[in-house]
Amino acid sequence: MSPLNLDPKNAASKASWKSLEELSGSPEFKDFAEHEFPAGADTMGADISRRRFMQVMGAGLAFAGVTGLSGCKGIRRPEQHILPYNNMPESLVPGVPQFYATTHSLAGEAVGLIVESHEGRPTKVEGNPAHPASRGGTSKQHQATILDLYNPERLKTPSKGGSDTTWDAFWNDANPVFAKLRDNGGEGLRFLSGASASPSFRAVRDHAMAAFPKARWTTYEALPRDNAQNGLYALTGKAAEPLYHFEKAVRIAAFDCDFLESEPNSLAHSRDFAAGRNPDKGAESMNRLYVIEPAFSVTGGSADHRLRVKASAVPHALLALARELQSQGLSIPDLGVSLNSIPRNAEGISSAWMKALAEDLLSHRGKSVVTVGQYQPAGAHAVAQALNLALGNVGSTVEWKVSPVHALSATNPAGAPENGLAALRELAADLDAGRVTALVVLDANPAYASPADLAFGAKISKAAFSATLVSEANETSAVTTWQLPLSHFLETWGDAVALDGTTSLAQPLIAPLYDTLDASEVLAKLTGYAQTSAHDIVRAHWASRSGLGFDAQWRKWLHDGIVTLGGGADAAYVGTAPVGSLVRALPAAGQGLELMFRGDARLLDGRFANNAWLQELPDPVTKLTWDNALLVGPALGKTLGISDFLLNEEATGTTLADYRKRPMVRVTVNGASLEVAAWILPGMADDAALLHLGFGRVQVGTVGDEAGFNAFTLVSSKSPYLASGVKVEKLDRLYALACTQDHWSLMGRPIVRTGDLEEYLKDPQEYASEDKWNKHPPEKSLWDEKVRGTYDFSKGMQWGMVIDLNSCTGCNACMIACQAENNIPTVGKEQVLRGRDMHWLRLDRYFTGNVEDPQLEFQPMTCQQCENAPCEEVCPVGATVHSHDGLNDMVYNRCIGTRYCSNNCPFKVRRFNFFNYNNKHTETEQMRMNPDVTVRFRGVMEKCTYCVQRVQKARIEAKNAGSERIADGAITPACGQSCPSQSIVFGDINDPESRVAKLKAHPRNYGLLKELNLKPRTSYLARVRNPNPALALQA
Amino acid sequence: MSTMIPHRDDDPTKRPVLVESSDFHEVTEIIAGPTETKLNSTWILLLGLSASFMALMAGLFGYLFWEGTGVWGVNMPVAWGFAIVNFIWWIGIGHAGTLISAILFLFRQKWRTGINRFSEAMTIFAVMCAGVFPAFHVGRVWIVYYIFPLPNQMGAWPNTRSPLFWDVFAISTYFTVSLLFWYMGLIPDLATMRDRAKGVRKFVLSIFSLGWRGAARHWQNYERAYLILAAISTPLVLSVHSIVSFDFATSKIPGWHTTIFPPYFVAGAVFSGFALVSTMLIVAREIFGFKKVVRMHHIENMNKFMLLTGTLVGYAYAMEIFIAWYSGNMYERYAFWNRALGEFWWAYWAMITCNVISPQFFWFKKIRRNLVWTFILTIFINIGMWFERFVIVITLHADFIPSSWGYYRPTWVDWWTYIGTFGMFFTFFLLFLKFLPQLAIAEVKGVMPEASPHHHHDTSKHGGH
């Protein structure tokens, strides 16, 4: 390799190239360099942007016009060197990905993961089937964490007041402070962190609190986590949480409880719920879901019966149920109120409905569940769990588990639940009073994600010394003196306990990309813990709990991701005395318009606001991207004068020419006011409005900037999630909302097929049949498909997919999984507004029935891999053709981008690169890309490939193993792998034993648009609802 | 190849062109004369104007090439937008020329001689304007040649079963044949001009007139060739827009997948073609004073054609809707319901008003023979035909799966590119008007009564028929 081929700049910077430095002065070298590296060519290194390349090329060509060949030299790419491993990492074969088990903790909720790594770059997150909280499934957030790891906007070094410096500088600054604090016992020292379920971290924390007895630790989560604990605390005297087993429950009553998505442990719930959702088990064994909620959640979408009730009335609905149960002879633990005084139908609660529900629950004692959501007060949780107890569900469908977050505490095992908000209020007061000398914020963002009336951000500066450990600069780090870079969970060690007590380990897949530390490391260093590296902290913690042969055990734990030391304590019913106070403390059902504040389904409390994948992921129900909006029902919309967009079965959201614009409204509540776009959402409770938290962040990266409206400015610490006395006035301004699905209705088309269990059991064969849904003449081909040269798809392995609409909850995790696996770019709000979102897999959402009180239908929609693919016929260059195993392939290199294929696709699942969406990736971001999947250039059509790279991988492995056949289940597309409810099944349809073949033979199986004779390889299992006949009669 | 002169030529109103003049030389003067005069300032001004619009178009295509297709308003599901609308619109306009040349020639419609050169030129320029769109609307313009069946190192070949591949052949064939047809008609006239010219001009004209010397033995082959071209151009004209319509007709999309498209497209093409020809003719007639040559009955005949084709188009619209209803196919029904009453209702009704209603005025002779009326109505027709293509393409926005439905909004680039193509059209057209004989000199002479060897009353028995 000639030194001359090196970029002179780099070379000059390397002492080793002394000779070159001398040479670089000489005229020969100058002459050489200007041919080899014309202006701009040095920017054509690894981070070359395609546009830059075009510019340089253009320049080169222009140059060529003048001075002939020298110009052509201008367009030559500089040499890049591929270096072999100096010492080969263990068991690494270049090109073959490796998989490691680790654990992700989110607000104290632990989920075990398996992470795919290519040559040391983690590229994809999957669920760990061995972990009870994952069972192989993942949430959209888990999938999106990969993007955060490579986010170029992460803090790279510690910085003080915004100017970058080093950790040494920080220690030099912090150590004296902590030395002083150690002397005064930690007077004025405050720690603030999010909830954590990490035993080792808790050990460090306990040590810190022991070392600084007067210090205080505030655990604050903006989204409620402690209502359930307080509720059960009243019943059990322990800070416990319910652990549900929905697979055992045949009757489920969810009171404002989105247990399929936003509640803790939702992945396991989805899996279990799906398991109990099988209509072939018959009316008694298929579960029936009653949902009482103020606004549509995906759980509400899966409901068999859904009752729209204002949030403030939900506890009273629960009490009404209790009364109904009691009057039907169930003995209910003393709730401290006389149930007979409870009104049977207050606030839109239908007594008949409650009666039917009560009967259903009673007739399924021990096989039913009553759940309440985190946004409901502790009293409601107490009542619900009391009912579970009375119904004999505790022990079968519900377990009361001591909350891991508390079980960990050495100081008070199962002590009283922490009240995060109260603690934060106290901290704010202390700051105000100047009682805080040092504040350390560990991976939390109270300055943004806290009630406005605390004005927490403004108070932080009153602490003499303050530091925030965070991965990206946020509102809190902006006001603390120190900003410390936090390691990503894929860069560090850790552990966490799941609700059922299972402990799992987190191990790094990559060395920290930047000069970052983990929370436990910073805390350990500050407070003088025995170990100071995350690895040592975790390992030492478990070594002390394990016995002999720890090394072997440790290796096994790391391999499986699961710690086999048991754990998890049950909490038992001890008496009801405290329940009464909680129940009596339940606020009366509010009058007039009430406004709910809830975490966004994607950004949660805003911690993911700078994650482009999640920002562009449509909300499961509203299908809005890049924004939140004030959600109101059609009726309320009308009274507010924003009903121009009122939808109905025919005319729909798209009635205006500029239909993506929505009116702005001013919301005034708690003395604050916010101007926000309004959006009509069917199925809202009357007089209820919903505003999602997590948007409108002010101190955030380029992605989250100007995305949505900051609802926290309206939140009051007195009643953070529900506000009454709301004033909404329409402004004469419009605001563009990027919605990925403009059309709300099925238009009576047989696309989503759904019905009642009764119907299904009466005649399963007819239930989803073409004759019933879609009468059309027999599919006749113009030619004899067998004889006339077309390929015979009855031979060999033929791939197919079945999607079960009955268990799909519409959670959208599959969309992000697909995005991560297939290097799908995000395009930004402006492009989504133009209708150019790139998701290969979209989750269609339809409303059916009454506009005010509709039902939700979800349908994952992606390339159907038609055997008679309309897209292929029309491509003039043969860029989309059929493979012999039945895949509809895209040949990117051949595609010239006529877009005719998309026009002729009846499902409109093809996506086009209108611009070069991939030319802005920094070197770091490029590391994220899945090397098995081409990154598409502009002007090229793309679409779902059934994850052909995974198919090929399995094929190669099978070949190497000397067999032609690939075992069923060896291939799972990214969507199917992430699906928490396992609704997406993939396999060889020619193998009668494969799961997919069996499902295709199932009576509920149907293909879309059969009359077009497309022969789609993807088919759907019709949805079956299991309504209560008693209620069906009244309807 | 003797073409008989029908007796009706003696009826003064129906006499062929140039009845005022009985002198071949005068004809030469009238037609060849303007090409030899100095450039006048109005012409230069107009040329400058259109050339700058053409430059704008070129610039915008450059921008598109640099940035990507996204600078246009196209999206998913409406992946085709203005580009294809304009393409079909221009191609449609390009149909009158060859039709007038070929079909009217075959039917011995002598009045064609007044307008055929003119309209052939328009055909060629219109097809050029059309051609740029398919070339530039693809995502990767720099490899658009993949669509041609060229041997290549990848051993890859196009999919000849795709309507777009048919398009390529139809359009390029149509353009080439029209150009040849046009040039061939020009050869004798170029010779005429050659023999009037001096110096460089003479040199250039000599080259392009190929040394034509009006020999009878040449005329014989020449007329035979002309006849053959006319004979093949007729099916060609009909095939081109049929094949363009296949882009839609062979697809699966409701509102596109219909068998009526080929005849309906051809009728529409002729309709719009005639409309633009007479628009231009009326202007040229005023500016260049062809009142002697382009007679009122030319205009009237064209208007009759428009009445016929316009009514055919109207029939097609009605039939589409009827079939959609009669088929009982819910997707078809919705597609047409949506066209008339959906988000793009305005486009649909603009189309109906301009294409179906406005030509009906041509039932009245007064209006048929009134230049102002004709001018206004033809403008309406051209607008209407643009909307027809818009309505068809935009049907994409709502097909089978409601969740995928979208909307289409053109960008400023869409608009100005479209406007720019007018610049291109008029640039070439002005050049043609100035530097080439706007009428077929030889043909005009050929149909003069004086041109007949039996013109003056001689009693010779020779050469009798």
Place this chain on the structure above:
Amino acid sequence: MSSATIASPKPAKTFGVLAEFKSPADVYHAAEKVRDAGYTKWDVHSPFPIHGIERAMGIGDSKLGWIAFFCAMTGAFGGFGLQLWIHKFAYPLLIGGKPMVAYPAYIPVTFEPGILFTAFGSILGMLALNGLPRFYHALFRSENFKKATDDGFFISIEARDPKFTVESARELLASIGGTHIEVLED
């Protein structure tokens, strides 16, 4: 190019005799006479085709039709063959579940090349039969002949004709009403 600009290297050799007539009718009748006089290497020149002149001159039908027909067949079979070859042999791909040989889909690209080849065939054929382009011709030596593309009608008898003598040709042309009779050098 005008003959004036070209000086022919060979010693001057007679091309033939050229005479002008005043109207299509005159030249028509004159042509009949020349035909009857038995000349074969002669021609009539006019600014536009004179109807029936070929009969008056007694020359046969044009052969162009055959050329065009041949080209049409080449184009059509070529187009069809290309598609057949691509899908059956060169590049057989599974596309939309369609047969490799889908005759109906081949029709457009069979028809269009047929047309295209015919067009080229008939125009190039026409030029070939007429021996064009030919930028030098003895006739261009005559100033008067310029009218042949404007309003003049001429008959030229060439020296190549076996019966040709300058005198006889000149007399004949004069006798049938020819004016401006010129003898042209080749």
